[in-house]
Amino acid sequence: MSLPRLRLSEEWQTFWLAISFLTRLPVLINIDYSPRLMSNSSTYFPLVGLLLGIIYAAAYSVLEIMFSPLVAVLLVMVLHLWLTGAFHEDGLADSLDGLGGGYTLEDRLRIMKDSQIGTYGVIALVMALLLKAALLVESQVTWLALLIAPCISRLTPLLLMRWLPYITGKKTSKTGSVANAFPTERLLPAVLFTVLVIALGSFWLQALAPLALAATLGVALIWGSYLKRQLGGHTGDSLGACVVFSELVLLAGLV
Template identity: 40%
Template structure:
């Protein structure tokens, strides 16, 4: 149990700004096995953002509460996944070859494709959450953050890491069957909070995951850390859109 807690805090320290101190591990072997807790980290992020939304909605209209929840998410994670989305969009949009694409992704400067992708993602999340029933939003945030962090774990299981170095290299080991199963349980469990058929919104992730996974396979032959962040962002939005479509 102590080992599993260390792996969870390792994942929490990597994906968020939440201070974990000595609870997190710095061992490469622990990094490689911590990805199974990504959806559980998403559950923590989702619960915190849902609390911010609920508190803000006591005094302000839904749109302001949604903005507060989104800002909280960005602060908690340090915009980690959004940065991955922007870098992946720059590389995949501007690179003609695998080498060009990887080089552009590694460039710290924000390009046109990245800026547009980031702007559209934030606006789409804001609009979608604002159109949901106010009572749906906290549960949507909890389920959406957990479920969308399962998608990168599935990508890690299905494809190979394509860089020789990089921040994502530490998590490049393929999750084994038991780790994949545990991540799936953590990712899908919050769907039980949703009433009626709303849990079916999770199906909206499937075409998005398949499309982006195929794109990465064709252009890169695998994934990078930025691609994992982009996958999380795309699947989070897909879940919110699925909920809205079912409303």
């Protein structure tokens, strides 16, 4: 196989690896897994987010014909939790449990790795879901919010991965290959793709660009600064949490 075709085949596998990592969607190809491929798959997080957004927006367009906006939004959120396995929401709950209940670095990391959810995690998860539902219902462009928010919010963890070192309380981690060695040169394509989505979305909402900047760079700076003080770096759970935060900031701006 020629070098260009080999590289194209590798990128195709990398894209599907990103889908398998972030969602429960079926993988339609065979993937020659490697830690490098897993690390490179982060490049496609915003694209996977856009694919999810297309599903959510399409589902909402059908559901709002049959149900009230609130019911339609809640059903789409159920679909989201099922398609993603509540991946990022789990990270939010674990992060707030650890950061809220731990007094030392070791305690915080240990609590984050605990499979049981605590008071801080429950409160954070319930409030985040309630707020997301309320913001989507209040939005004048709910379909657009559902379409672009998953894409834009999944750029934020890439920014955090390039800014902060990866830390973990265990020698092995399911997110380690993604979070620990994301190559700098692969950040630019993800940024450019997200900017393109923002530019297209601006045809419907002119204020989208500054809102997207606040939801990505703003959240990365604020959440990242807090993580740096509390942990000295980021964890896989904290990356999931920043996706939820980015979505909420963007949705609040859209309202």
